[in-house]
Amino acid sequence: GLELETERRMLHAIKAVSAGQPIDLTATFMGAHEVPVEYRGRRGEYVRLVIDQMIPAIAAEGLAEWCDVFCEHGVFTPDESRAILEAGQRHGLKARIHADELALSGGARVAADVGASSADHLIHVDEPHARRLADRNVVATLLPSAAFFLKLGRYAPARMLIENNVAVALASDLNPGGGFTTSMPFAMTLACFGMNLTLEEALIGATLNAAASLDRADSIGSLEAGKQCDAVIVSGMLTDLIRVGGPVVSKVIKRG
Secondary structure, three states: OOOHHHHHHHHHHHHHHHHOOOOOOOOEEEEEOOOOHHHOOOHHHHHHHHHHHHHHHHHHOOOOOEEEEEEOOOOEOHHHHHHHHHHHHHOOOEEEEEEOOOOOOOHHHHHHHHOOOEEEEOOOOOHHHHHHHHHOOOEEEEOHHHHHHOOOOOOOOHHHHHHOOOOEEEOOOOEOOOEOOOOHHHHHHHHHHHOOOOHHHHHHHHOHHHHHHOOOOOOOOOOOOOOOOOEEEEOOOHHHHHOOOOOOEEEEEOOO
């Protein structure tokens, strides 16, 4: 949307869908996902619009839990990203960030500085920044499907992140522009064969660490006494889950 009314409309739609079916949804304000064309020559004005008008309005209506920003060359600078996320935090919106997807652009550093719950993409993150993420318990939410469909020629350095004690989560990145799959098993497959995760690491990334990226690891993400029983029943072996296109999910249990 990139302006208040359209951002508000989408968040209201998420709220309505969340109330009308059993799957839990958590909404993110993404007014800082791009600089609108009409503001390209006056970026500071759009940043002020996001901070002074859009975030307060969205927060006052309780439409989002999270505030996100795309920190990347040509989009929002590290300083702009930090200002937007800190404004969100002042209004009760927790921080997450699109970081270092197309270059080492400073997003991981911002994530650590503001204590974001998640830094997403991280295709170009390096070891010093990985250590910063680990120090602040920022989850690295990796999106191998995005790298695949955008033909980026590389995947996030998942092994390096894990070796530096960063919790790695996986997500689909389903979106109209470059995320053309709803399949988490496919994301797990790419994680194993494109990012060199073990099957067990991919499974944890799609479940418990994904819950941690949403601040919900205490209630979902693993089958433990006292947690909500959300479960996927696989027909066959666990390895069958990463056979692309195989009909292996026999049942999904929600709040069992």
